[in-house]
Amino acid sequence: MDLQEYIQLVFTDYTLRTITLGTAILGAVTGMLGSFAVLRKQSLLGDAISHAALPGIAVAFLITGTKDSNILLLGALISGLIGTFWIRGIIKKTHLKSDTALGLILSLFFGFGMLLLTLIQKQPNANQAGLDKYLFGQAATLVESDVWMMTLVTGLCLIVLLLFWKEFKILLFDADYTKTLGFNTKLIDILITSFIVLAIVLGLQTVGVVLMSAMLLAPAAAARQWTNSLGVMVLLAALFGAFSGVLGTAISASQNNLSTGPVIVIIAGVFVLFSFIFSPSRGLLFKQIRFIKNRRDLKLHKTLAFMFRIAETHENIAHPHSIKILNNFQGFTKGTLQQLVRKNYVKLEGSMWSLTDTGFKTATNLYNQQNKDDD
Template structure:
């Protein structure tokens, strides 16, 4: 199927419309809430919570015998919240660091979940088939009711973000100052964590336990490269998340034997890679260009300062000197001399150079600045 065929199918296929809308909404909420995890340096939180939700899915099935998505996701929510608050409790009540607590909860809960799934699969009835879809996700199982649930949760998140915007910003960048202002930091922290858990649980059906952390973090990581503003970052992260969901669904639908969840994550990873390279402020490409420019400017200033040291020994500052005396100076190159001449800092006559008044003044400023720095 070509991309044009996919667009035509999207306009007419109700199921594909539902899946595309669901993945777009999931990308938006994951992008927004993932930004808080990235800025709080809790990038592994999404991975830990997504893995911690697996036992809840298995226990919900064992207790009810039902594979109803809402029942299983409720179990995942309870298990995920339990894992999140255990992480918080370990960090607050012990001397263990956050990364240790995250790794501990992730491995213990996931191991317990896999144990329960193995036990369920060995039961004599056939009703347990399909539970493993929560490991890697299965977007094709999204129903309209699931999309409405995602939309409702996203709307609630937006309302809460607007209501507690100032508190969230303060807590992200200076928790101690937030306390001095009288805000309940514990409540704000629990609120952020709870919404992150909800977003992860909503994405389990689409992306799965294993890949959900990437869906949460990739759009936020990409957005962080483009801005220093929290508001702009949240909008960009939501946009990257939506684009990842829509494009990933389109690629999966247009090609056979491609799972939607992994494709969405790969698209999100492509946005991260693009941002790491081409972001004007933090991108590798522009950083190297700025570094090269700085090195060239430094070579220019070093050569000009060296010339200044020579020229100031003469009463006539425009006294000509042989280019040959620069041969043993590391900053000297013919290209550097041409740049200095283009800036009207020096004049070159054959193999002789002399400083202009403009160049002598510029070099004097550099010399005085170096004295101040010392």
């Protein structure tokens, strides 16, 4: 399936259109909310919440005996909120740190959920089949009502972010200062955490319990590499998440036997990898380029300073000196000398060099600055 055929199918095929819209909206809302989880250093929160939602799905089925997605996701939401507030309680009431509390709740709830799923699978009830799709997700089961629900949650999320943007921003970077301003930090924290739980629960049907945390963190981690502005980061994370959903769905639809959820997560991972390498401010490539440039500049300054000390012993700074003298200087290279010539700091004639007026003034400034630093 080529790109043109896929675009046509998006507009004509109900299932593909529903999945594409659903994954795009899911990626956008999880990217936005994931930005706050990443900046608050709660990267394991998404993993803990998604795993904590599993027993809620199982209990909801045991109570109702139906696989209605709305009922199952309601159970997941309740279970996820319980797990989240248990984590908060453990952190506040004990001496355990957040990563320990997150890992404890994650393993406890997930183990309990797997136990319940095993019991359900052994029941003589044909209706119990298919609950395991919530482990790894099954985007093909999305229907139009699911997309409308995701759209509603995304709209509510945007409204809340706009209304409480100042409070969220202050709490994110300085919780103590937020308290001194009179804001209810506990209420604000509960509000944003509840929306994170809700977004994760909505994504369980598409991506699954195991991979949902990647949808929350990957777009935000990629966006963080490109900006220092919270607003820009939230916007970029939403775009990265939406594009991951659309591209993942397109690749999954064009190939046989490729699950949509894992492909979406892989695409999100590609965005993260690309950002880690090519981001101008934090990318590994540009960091290496800056490192090489700084090392080259340092070598150039050292060579120029060495030349300055030699030229100081002569009345005429244009006095020709042999390159043999430079060969005894540690760090000297012919490439460095050529750079000095291109900058018009040095004149080079055969094996003889001499400082120009520009080079002498630059070297004087470097020498004086070095003496100030030493003092």
